[in-house]
Amino acid sequence: MTDATEASVRSEVRAWLEANWDPNLGLVEWRNKLIDAGWGAPAWPKAWHGRELPPALAAVVDQEIRRIGAVGVARTGIRTLAAATLLEHGTDFQKEKFLRRSLTGEDTWCQLFSEPGSGSDLAGATTRAELTGNRWVINGQKVWTTSAHHADWGLLLARTDWDKPKHQGLTFFVLDIHQPGVEVRPLRQMNGHASFNQVFFTDAEIPPEHLVGEIGGGWAVATTTLMHERRGAADGFASWGAAPPVERKGRIYDEEQAETATTMEPYKWYPQRAGRVDLVLARAKATGKIDDPVVRQEIAKLLILARSAEWTARRARAAMAEGRPPGPEGSLGKLASSHVARAAARVHTLIAGADAMLSGEDDPSGGVVAEVLISVPAGSIAGGTDEIQRNIISERVLRMPKEPGSTDDRPFREVPRNVAS
Ligand SMILES: Cc1cc2nc3c(=O)[nH]c(=O)nc-3n(C[C@H](O)[C@H](O)[C@H](O)COP(=O)(O)OP(=O)(O)OC[C@H]3O[C@@H](n4cnc5c(N)ncnc54)[C@H](O)[C@@H]3O)c2cc1C
Numbered sequence: 538m539t540d541a542t543e544a545s546v547r548s549e550v551r552a553w554l555e556a557n558w559d560p561n562l563g564l565v566e567w568r569n570k571l572i573d574a575g576w577g578a579p580a581w582p583k584a585w586h587g588r589e590l591p592p593a594l595a596a597v598v599d600q601e602i603r604r605i606g607a608v609g610v611a612r613t614g615i616r617t618l619a620a621a622t623l624l625e626h627g628t629d630f631q632k633e634k635f636l637r638r639s640l641t642g643e644d645t646w647c648q649l650f651s652e653p654g655s656g657s658d659l660a661g662a663t664t665r666a667e668l669t670g671n672r673w674v675i676n677g678q679k680v681w682t683t684s685a686h687h688a689d690w691g692l693l694l695a696r697t698d699w700d701k702p703k704h705q706g707l708t709f710f711v712l713d714i715h716q717p718g719v720e721v722r723p724l725r726q727m728n729g730h731a732s733f734n735q736v737f738f739t740d741a742e743i744p745p746e747h748l749v750g751e752i753g754g755g756w757a758v759a760t761t762t763l764m765h766e767r768r769g770a771a772d773g774f775a776s777w778g779a780a781p782p783v784e785r786k787g788r789i790y791d792e793e794q795a796e797t798a799t800t801m802e803p804y805k806w807y808p809q810r811a812g813r814v815d816l817v818l819a820r821a822k823a824t825g826k827i828d829d830p831v832v833r834q835e836i837a838k839l840l841i842l843a844r845s846a847e848w849t850a851r852r853a854r855a856a857m858a859e860g861r862p863p864g865p866e867g868s869l870g871k872l873a874s875s876h877v878a879r880a881a882a883r884v885h886t887l888i889a890g891a892d893a894m895l896s897g898e899d900d901p902s903g904g905v906v907a908e909v910l911i912s913v914p915a916g917s918i919a920g921g922t923d924e925i926q927r928n929i930i931s932e933r934v935l936r937m938p939k940e941p942g943s944t945d946d947r948p949f950r951e952v953p954r955n956v957a958s
Contacts, residue, residue: 614804647691685734865934
């Protein structure tokens with residue numbers, strides 16, 4: 538518990554920022570200062586760089602950082618999922634080694650979960666981890682791995698026991714991407730970006746101290762990662778890359794821009810993936826379609842949907858503020874956000890007409906609408922598809938019967954699979 542109030546936090550962080558903020562510092566140097574003062578991750582435990590502030594007060598810290606035009610800690614990409622997972626399940630060694638560098642942005646991460654034969658059925662993963670001498674040796678393949686081409690570390694779900702039921706034979710590791718046994722091959726998407734990769738492991742190695750949780754306890758750790766991912770998706774990606782509020786001149790901004798152009802590059806289409814609801818009214822006014830009663834009606838429906846999804850996301854944040862573990866509201870919110878994205882794509886098309894097919898400079902919107910159209914399907918797939926979210930909601934919220942096969946307790950090696958292992 539904390540005695541802090543909004544006013545006390547605001548005045549304390551404001552005074553600290555006024556005394557310490559300097560745009561001519563190096564990016565990592567500044568972030569370390571912010572972390573040392575407890576303002577980098579104020580909601581985190583005191584033992585791990587934080588102040589244990591509830592989310593509403595941590596948001597006050599963000600507001601003040603933005604108000605003064607300062608740069609915050611690195612908080613986009615898989616590193617947020619890595620940090621959340623390690624905070625909950627990591628050893629002190631792992632927290633010491635990884636948490637601070639995730640905040641400074643020195644380390645980048647990827648999530649090595651999905652495989653060619655197991656995406657929705659994640660517990661069916663067949664990448665092997667075998668303890669040989671004092672090393673875990675990894676063989677197999679992952680796919681859809683966002684950012685693997687920029688990553689230093691991967692959150693790996695691998696099979697360590699083929700004789701246990703599928704959920705009980707998995708173990709969670711932190712894998713060093715920069716080693717000879719790991720090959721990263723980029724894939725290109727239909728929207729032209731290349732965010733994903735295939736990742737192949739041939740006798741890749743992991744030291745025992747990089748095992749997270751228990752041997753065979755990987756499913757519980759992966760569930761934590763997924764819950765945080767779904768909550769992130771439910772919050773939407775609309776604010777990613779939002780325009781800074783003040784003029785940004787100085788060494789730190791140059792370094793931040795370089796970071797955005799490299800490690801953050803795979804995420805630059807994420808606002809389009811969320812549907813760009815923020816552009817709808819302006820585009821309707823600019824094109825005169827705002828006077829069309831049918832278009833007005835569709836815009837109203839979209840804004841109502843978006844507003845209700847935002848309330849769902851706020852409910853999830855309130856649950857977190859009360860210290861409740863991430864629960865099904867993440868799935869509800871994620872499903873809502875993919876509905877909003879698809880509805881926004883439809884409304885954008887209604888407004889743009891045939892121009893929605895134009896890309897780049899040929900299009901009055903600079904190609905944003907075309908990019909929205911071909912990016913929104915990703916929201917219905919990433920982090921668990923819409924169908925999987927519906928299964929979770931039906932089983933865990935509505936208490937409907939479990940889907941057939943989901944409680945398969947045969948040894949994993951006897952479970953029929955569609956890939957060789
Ligand atoms: C933008 C984006 C980023 C991603 N980033 C990563 C990443 O960084 N790391 C990572 O590990 N993965 C990542 N993924 C992969 C993602 O998690 C998987 O694509 C997803 O879980 C679906 O798995 P799949 O593609 O194998 O589809 P499948 O599981 O093969 O599903 C195919 C279809 O069948 C449906 N289906 C499957 N099972 C059921 C069921 N039980 N009930 C009803 N319908 C079902 C699905 O809904 C889907 O429509 C990313 C995906 C996207 C789009």
